[in-house]
Amino acid sequence: MEAGFTITKQGWHLLAKLLAGDKLEISKIMVGSGKVPEGVNPGEITELVRPVALATSTVPQVEDKQVSFIVEYRNDLNGGLAEGFWLNEFGVYANDPDEGEVLLYYATMGDYPQYVAAYNGQAVDVRRYPVVIALSECYNVELKPPAGAWVTFEELAETLKLRGYHSNLNLLINGDFRKPVNRNGKREYTGVGATIDGWKNFRTNVVKLEDNKLYLYPATNNTGLIMQVIDTPSLLYNKDLTFSILVNVPENCQGRISADNTAVSMQEYTSFSTPGLQLISLSFNSGDWFNSVRIEVIAGHLEAIAAKLELGSVQTLAHKDENGNWVLNDPPNYDLQYALCSQCSPITGKFVGSQHSNPNLLDNAYWADKDYIINQRGQDEYAGQGFTIDRWANNNDNAFLSLQQDGGILFYTQNGTTAPTPIFFTALEHGPKTGETITFSALCKTNSNMFLLALQENIYKTVRILPSSDYCLVYLTMQLTGSLQWVGFRDTGSSGGNDGLYIKAAKLELGPVQTLAHKDENGNWILNDPPPNKALELAKCQRYQIELKKSNSDSNIGFGIANTTRNVTAFIPLPVSLRNKPIIANQKKVMCMGIFSTGHILQAPVNVSVYSYTSSGIHVNCELMSNDYNFIQGNSYQVYLQLQQSQFLIDANL
Numbered sequence: 001m002e003a004g005f006t007i008t009k010q011g012w013h014l015l016a017k018l019l020a021g022d023k024l025e026i027s028k029i030m031v032g033s034g035k036v037p038e039g040v041n042p043g044e045i046t047e048l049v050r051p052v053a054l055a056t057s058t059v060p061q062v063e064d065k066q067v068s069f070i071v072e073y074r075n076d077l078n079g080g081l082a083e084g085f086w087l088n089e090f091g092v093y094a095n096d097p098d099e100g101e102v103l104l105y106y107a108t109m110g111d112y113p114q115y116v117a118a119y120n121g122q123a124v125d126v127r128r129y130p131v132v133i134a135l136s137e138c139y140n141v142e143l144k145p146p147a148g149a150w151v152t153f154e155e156l157a158e159t160l161k162l163r164g165y166h167s168n169l170n171l172l173i174n175g176d177f178r179k180p181v182n183r184n185g186k187r188e189y190t191g192v193g194a195t196i197d198g199w200k201n202f203r204t205n206v207v208k209l210e211d212n213k214l215y216l217y218p219a220t221n222n223t224g225l226i227m228q229v230i231d232t233p234s235l236l237y238n239k240d241l242t243f244s245i246l247v248n249v250p251e252n253c254q255g256r257i258s259a260d261n262t263a264v265s266m267q268e269y270t271s272f273s274t275p276g277l278q279l280i281s282l283s284f285n286s287g288d289w290f291n292s293v294r295i296e297v298i299a300g301h302l303e304a305i306a307a308k309l310e311l312g313s314v315q316t317l318a319h320k321d322e323n324g325n326w327v328l329n330d331p332p333n334y335d336l337q338y339a340l341c342s343q344c345s346p347i348t349g350k351f352v353g354s355q356h357s358n359p360n361l362l363d364n365a366y367w368a369d370k371d372y373i374i375n376q377r378g379q380d381e382y383a384g385q386g387f388t389i390d391r392w393a394n395n396n397d398n399a400f401l402s403l404q405q406d407g408g409i410l411f412y413t414q415n416g417t418t419a420p421t422p423i424f425f426t427a428l429e430h431g432p433k434t435g436e437t438i439t440f441s442a443l444c445k446t447n448s449n450m451f452l453l454a455l456q457e458n459i460y461k462t463v464r465i466l467p468s469s470d471y472c473l474v475y476l477t478m479q480l481t482g483s484l485q486w487v488g489f490r491d492t493g494s495s496g497g498n499d500g501l502y503i504k505a506a507k508l509e510l511g512p513v514q515t516l517a518h519k520d521e522n523g524n525w526i527l528n529d530p531p532p533n534k535a536l537e538l539a540k541c542q543r544y545q546i547e548l549k550k551s552n553s554d555s556n557i558g559f560g561i562a563n564t565t566r567n568v569t570a571f572i573p574l575p576v577s578l579r580n581k582p583i584i585a586n587q588k589k590v591m592c593m594g595i596f597s598t599g600h601i602l603q604a605p606v607n608v609s610v611y612s613y614t615s616s617g618i619h620v621n622c623e624l625m626s627n628d629y630n631f632i633q634g635n636s637y638q639v640y641l642q643l644q645q646s647q648f649l650i651d652a653n654l
Contacts, residue, residue: 004042004107004108004110005105005106005107005108005131006042006043006105006106006107007043007104007105007133008042008043008044008045008046008102008103008104008105008106009043009044010046010096010099010102010103010104011094011102011103011104011105013096013099013102014094014096014099014102014104017096017097017098024067024094025094025095026092026093026094026104027093027094027095027101028054028093028101029054029055029056029057029071029090029091029092029093030048030051030052030053030054030055030090030091030093031048031051031052031053031055031071031073031087031089031090031127032048032049032050032051032052032087032088032089032090032091033050033052033085033086033087033088033089033113034048034049034050034051034088034089035049035088035089035108035110036049036089036108037049042106042108043106045103045106046102046103047091047103048089048090048091048103048106049089050089051091052085052087053073053077053078053081054077054078055071055072055073055077055090056071056072056073056074056077057069057070057071057072057131067132067133068130068131068132068133069130069131070128070129070130070131071090071092071107071128071129071130071131072126072127072128073087073090073116073126073127074124074125074126074127075116075117075118075119075124075125075126076119076124080118080119080121081116081117081118081119081125082118082119083118084115084116084117084118085115085116086113086114086115086116087109087113087114087115087116087127088108088109088110088113088114089106089107089108089109090106090107090129091103091104091105091106091107092104092105092131092133104133105131105133107129107131112235114127121533126335126336126339128336128339130169167316167329167330168310168311168312168316169310169311170308170309170310170330171230171236171241171308171309171310171311172198172228172293172307172308172309173197173198173228173337173340173341173344174196174197174198174199174337174340174341175306175307175308175309176306176328176330176332176337177196177209177212177213177214177304177305177306177307178212178213178305178306178332179212179332179334180196180197180209180214180337181196181197181198181334181337181338181341181518181519182196182197182209182519182523183197183341183346183518183519184196184197184346184347185472185473185519185525187208187209187210188206188207188208188209189201189206189207189208190204190205190206190207191204192204193347194346194347194348194349195207195226196209196214197341197344197346198228198341198344198349199226199227199228200226200227200228200229200349201225201226202225202226202227202294203219203222203223203224203225204219204220204222205217205218205219205222205223205224205225205226205297206219206224207226211303212305213248213303213304213305214226214303214304214305215301215302215303215304216295216297216301216302216303216304217297217301218297218298218299218300218301223296223297223298224296224297224301225294225295225296225297226294226295227260227292227293227294227295228292228293228307229291229292229349230290230291230292230293230309231344231350233286233290233291236286236290237286237287237288237290238285238286238287238288239285239286239311240283240284240285240286240311240312240313241259241283241284241285241286241290241309241310241311241312242281242282242283242284242308242309242310242311242312242313242314242315243257243259243281243282243284243293243307243308243309244257244279244280244281244282244307244308244310244315244317244318245257245279245280245295245304245305245306245307245308245317246277246278246279246304246305246306246307246317246318246326246328247272247277247278247279247280247302247303247304247305248276248277248278248302248303248305249272249273249274249275249276249277249278249302249303250275250300250301250302250303251275251300252299252300253273253275253297253299253300253301253302254271254272254273254297254298254299254300255271255272255273255295255296255297255298255302256269256270256271256272256296256298257269257270257272257280257282257293257294257295257296258270258282258293258294258296259282259284259286259290259292259293259294260290260291260292260293260294261289261290261291261292262292263291264289266287266289266290268282268284269282270282277325277326278326279315279317279318279326281315281317283313283314283315293307293309295307305328306318306328316329317329317330338518342515342518344513345512345513346513347477347512347513348512350512357515357528357529358509358510358511358515359509360507360508360509360529361428361431361432361508361509361510362391362426362487362506362507362508363390363391363426363537363540363541364389364390364391364392364537364540364541365426365505365506365507365508366505366529366531366532366537367403367407367408367409367503367504367505368407368408368443368504368505368527368531369407369531370403370404370405370406370407371534372531372532372534372537373389373403373409374389374390374391374534374537374538374541375389375390375403376390376541376542376545376546376547376649377389377390377547377586377649378547380402380403381400381401381402381403382394382400382401382402383400384396384397384398384399384400385397385399387545387651387653388401388424389401389403389409390541390544390545391426391541391544391653392424392425392426392488393424393425393426393427393653394422394423394424395420395422395423395425396413396420396421396422396423398413398414398422399411399412399413399422399423399424399491400412400413400414400500401424402500404502407504408502408503408504409502409503410500410501410502410503411424411451411489411491411500411501411503412491412499412500412501413491413493413500421490421491421492422490422491423454423488423489423490423491424488424489425454425486425487425488425489426486426487426488427485427486427653427654428484428485428486428487428508428654429579429654431483431484431485432480432483432484432508432510433480433483433484434480434481434482434483435479435480436479436480436510437477437478437479437480437510437511437512438477438478438480438484438508438509438510438511439475439476439477439507439508439509439510439511439512439513439514440453440455440475440476440477440487440506440507440508441453441473441474441475441476441506441507441509441514441516441517442465442473442474442475442489442503442505442506442507442516443471443472443473443503443504443505443506443516443517443525443527444465444471444472444474444489444501444502444503444504445468445469445470445471445472445501445502446465446467446468446499446500446501446502447467447499448467448493448499448500448501449464449466449467450491450492450493450499451464451465451489451490451491451492451501452464452465452489452490452492453465453474453475453476453489454487454488454489454490455476455478455484455486455487455488456484456485456486456487457480457481457482457483457484457485458480458481458482459481459482461476461478462476462490463475463476465489465501470524470525471502471504471525472525473514473516473517473525475514475516477512477513477514484508487506487508489501489503504527505517505527515528516528539575539576542574542575542576543576543577543578543579543652544578544579544651544652544653544654545582545585545649545650545651545652545653546574546575546576546578546649546650547647547648547649547650548572548641548648548649548650549641555640555641555643555646556638556639556640557572557639557640557641557648558570558571558572558573558617558620558638558639559571559636559637559638559639560592560620560622560636560637560639561634561635561636561637562594562631562632562633562634562635562637563633564631564633565630565631565632565633566623566624566630566631567621567622567623567624567631568592568606568621568622568631568637568639569611569619569620569621569622570619570620570622570637570639571617571618571619571620572617572618572620572639573616573617574616574617574618574650577615577616578613578618578650578652579652580613580652581610581612581613581652582610582613582618582650582651582652583609583610583650583651583652584608584609584610584620584648584649584650584651585649585650585651586647586648586649587607587608587647587648587649588645588646588647588648589605589641589642589645589646589647590605590606590607590608590622590639590640590641590642590646590648591603591604591605591606591639591640591641591642592604592606592622592624592631592637592638592639592640593637593638593640594631594632594635594636594637594638596632596635602629602631602637604624604625604626604629605624605625605626606622606623606624606625606639607622607623607625608620608621608622608623608639608648609621609623610650618650620639622637622639
């Protein structure tokens with residue numbers, strides 16, 4: 001079944017009543033997963049086929065003969081979506097003075113439903129659809145939804161300064177070059193490959209982002225060309241289409257726009273060379289050959305402001321105001337464009353799914369806020385080889401790690417880089433496997449040229465972290481040729497504290513695109529995910545190590561029986577199951593205590609070692625550290641942490 005929309009039979013009856021002076025009152029918007037049965041006219045439908053959830057909308061625009069707004073469904077609405085579903089239909093309901101609430105407008109995605117993921121408390125899945133309801137000029141139109149949700153026509157007209165224009169849906173993504181989505185993070189792109197999201201350099205030309213425009217310069221001895229490939233051209237076969245751009249043409253500039261399919265040597269184009277701000281438009285029939293649109297400069301340079309591909313033979317990208325100046329019809333919507341762009345790789349442009357943020361395969365990798373760092377060893381500074389914060393370690397005696405009070409961690413090297421090269425890393429117990437594509441990314445900054453993002457599988461692979469005064473995103477993508485063993489950060493020289501690497505967060509994820517962070521409209525990198533659930537993150541880390549802490553009084557941690565006068569075997573219960581048999585990494589002020597029938601109380605320091613473990617705890621041997629004490633064989637004893645300066649760290653790290 002083809003996708004489409006319709007005003008229902010009930011809706012037409014309601015609209016007809018407006019002639020009698022009744023008013024239009026939109027009551028609710030619903031989304032659903034149903035499909036119209038074969039042979040059923042969608043206009044006869046009175047309810048969604050399979051309703052799922054209430055949706056919302058933008059403020060409607062009431063202009064002369066039409067009502068227009070954007071239907072929006074977010075999976076965090078109304079407490080959050082418990083189970084994902086295929087969004088295949090939505091409906092706009094209105095109040096009929098005689099019939100009550102009726103289905104006014106019905107839309108179906110046909111054979112192209114969109115999957116909406118369950119809400120996980122973090123990433124939000126958003127779907128938006130434009131709605132236009134045409135009305136007779138004789139109708140008395142007034143919208144009465146909940147208070148504060150809408151504006152009056154007069155308020156809207158004063159805000160928009162528009163009269164009687166209609167804007168079609170833009171079939172391109174990221175077509176507003178004033179503040180484009182730019183996840184690759186550069187202000188200048190040279191050579192063949194990715195530029196801003198959705199647009200590629202087709203030749204070795206230069207693309208720059210300046211002055212709220214996209215500047216296109218030709219390559220040496222060649223033309224400059226950027227293009228957007230249409231991923232699903234079959235949906236547009238044999239359609240009347242219009243491609244248009246709003247562009248400033250400097251003196252001596254020659255350019256053109258085109259609809260193309262190089263593979264079959266088909267092209268429609270229109271050229272331009274007249275200086276000034278102007279709208280360039282190309283209308284064509286797609287036939288079965290169309291698969292891309294292109295903006296090309298042959299001489300000089302051009303300054304593109306916006307681009308649009310739409311159904312029909314008339315452009316609705318821009319209009320002229322009362323002074324004869326070109327004005328874009330569509331208000332900018334950076335969040336919507338980012339949501340659309342996030343479904344595709346910023347490098348290849350290929351579809352990667354609608355999940356805005358993939359799961360992080362790393363433990364304890366959010367460091368932007370010190371309070372959320374799992375740090376059972378309890379130090380703010382870690383010097384030399386060994387474990388640092390949970391699940392992360394230094395491999396070199398000259399490596400240092402420092403937790404910053406205002407968020408982030410600092411990794412640096414002192415006294416030179418003796419072998420092995422200093423690396424701050426995390427080992428992977430169950431990492432991605434051979435053949436899988438992974439992306440490792442980090443949000444970081446450094447003043448030096450010495451730091452690398454690094455990982456190890458069958459081969460050792462790195463990417464340099466360039467010096468920057470601001471936090472930048474660095475990532476590495478590859479298809480694995482072996483199991484991934486570790487990921488981390490490498491210092492190739494003696495950096496010192498001031499020239500160290502500051503890191504806010506790291507992420508390892510499946511797929512060819514990073515979802516750790518994005519740039520906001522001001523060009524600042526923003527983490528996609530909120531701080532993790534600290535309790536859950538601690539539980540994941542405790543699989544590898546557990547620190548038993550003292551309370552306000554001496555803390556009992558286990559119970560046992562004296563096997564000899566020198567040893568007590570005891571069981572210490574644990575909050576989670578360890579991955580393997582542990583060792584006791586740090587112990588201080590660990591005691592055994594027994595109360596004898598004579599009233600005598602034995603309190604003696606012991607050294608604890610593990611001899612076996614279960615899913616619920618560890619079996620330990622407690623050996624007296626002084627010959628001044630003796631146990632009574634067969635008696636029961638408590639194992640406890642003395643209040644002052646006690647430590648007890650159970651270590652099952654990789």
